[in-house]
Amino acid sequence: EYIAPRNDEEKVVYKAFEEILNTDKISVKDSFFELGGDSIKAIRIISELRKMGYEATVKDIMNGKTVEKISFEIKTRTINTSCEQGEVVGKVDTTPIMKMFKEYNLKKPEHYNQSMMFTVDGIENHIIKQSIEEIVKHHDILRAVYKAGELEILSISESLLFDFYEFDYSKKSDKHKSVYEKCTEIQGSIDLVSGPIVKVAVFSLGETKQMMICIHHLAVDGISWRIIREDFEMLVEQIRSGNKPCLPEKTASFIEWSKKLKEYGDNISIKDKIYWEKVNDEIVEGKIIRQKSSGESGFSVVRFDREITEKLLTKCNNAFGAKIDEVLIAGLARAIGRITGQKKIALRNEGHGREEIHEHISIDRTVGWFTNIYSVIVDVSEDNAQSIVAAKDSLRGIPDNGMGYGFVNHSCMPDITFNYLGEFNSDQNEDIEYWSAGEDIANENIDDDIILVNGETNNGILLFEIKSNDAEFDRLFISRVAEEFKKAVAELAEYCSLIENNEVKTNSDLSDDTLDNEELEFLNSLID
Structure with missing residues (x-):
């Protein structure tokens, strides 16, 4: 049964669902998970809610599940911005994932990146370049350098910001091979000590124009790329329209996050x-x-x-x-x-x-390498x-x-x-040509993973x-x-x-972790 949003709070959550879950005509009782939601999309919904003047947590989205229930959680929470909106500079406290990177002892630590290809047909190169510049100025971590095992964010004036390359490959006989080889060359040229750690290459290929962005992994992760893509599209539209470039407000800086994470680590419970x-x-x-x-x-x-x-x-x-x-x-x-x-x-x-x-700490719009790795049996x-x-x-x-x-x-x-x-x-749809961004990681770099199982859903x-x-x-x-x-x-x-x-509760759904699954089966039978 379709039920439309009935009040301002439901309308706000509905709009966030519609934007992030890429669907329309959502009933206020439809499940976030049945609409394809997950924890990463919950983070992006939080960001959308913030743009509209509301605040929520991942737990609010994941536990509330529906527009109706989530709207009760955000109802009385209006934003009180306390995050630094100006330039953030300084040293980053070493996080567990940064410590792991250092312990890899890679032969070529400078060639350990993440990258993405963007179709930029019809976008003038000067607009592309201006958009990237705004992104690097806004997301402070993208101005970082890495010296003696420490990550430090430079000021806009000190930083080299990013390298920008333009290539006309429209007459190349094997365009795919040429793009792959040039992207791999660029990816291998990052200077961690002096920077920049962001490199952008635009390829004119005749029927299409492609942009490769590579960023050293120390400053980016999967969620960061979603933020960067959204910001790039927003900036291109603003600049094309003659408007002043303006990105959404910053959430907490990566420096602030690293300090809070250190506090957390210093106070882990005995349990x-x-x-x-x-x-x-x-x-x-x-x-x-x-x-x-x-x-x-x-x-x-x-x-x-x-x-x-x-x-x-x-x-x-x-x-x-x-x-x-x-x-x-x-x-x-x-x-x-x-x-x-x-x-x-x-x-x-x-x-x-x-x-x-x-x-x-609000970090839903913060770019950086937040990944945590842990063992599970x-x-x-x-x-x-x-x-x-x-x-x-x-x-x-x-x-x-x-x-x-x-x-x-x-x-x-x-x-x-x-x-x-x-x-x-x-x-891109399935009919669009695939263009490689080159090798993100040098062949010489072998980390301590014995077997890697990496996956994603794309289109x-x-x-x-x-x-x-x-x-x-x-x-x-x-x-x-x-x-x-x-x-x-x-x-x-x-x-x-x-x-x-099946809404039967399992062991992890109850706060008392002393119950085993047999005891839970008995409790569920009483409820039934």
């Missing part, structure tokens, strides 16, 4: 430390059983069709209120279990890191319900979504690192890359993981799509 010590002990049992190896490391791509992707994006919540990343991890655990026969799997999970800590099960519940409860039972993990010493690491980056919707297609950096897990093993992962995830997606919305 949390004991939790992570227990996880360390369990990792040994969850490490992958070694297989016979050909001595050749492996790489595979897993591509899910639109039907499976849609089910994962909109139906996961039907199964005990699960999220897409929980279902994906359940599928990965099942896949490994089918190959090795083990009953537990240890993973390093990459989270977006923009979590609530000891003190509230997941039970393997061939029963669909048990598999999803095991992954859900393991992940939600982690204190503060793993924010404390990087502040505790660890004696053992999982073999697999899992990272689901969320959903991206570019302006309605879920795609994972699985690769090993250890020859003990060879091409045949990685190929088998990819095959079983695709089967297992499809099975779980189908299960989620066929069951009615």
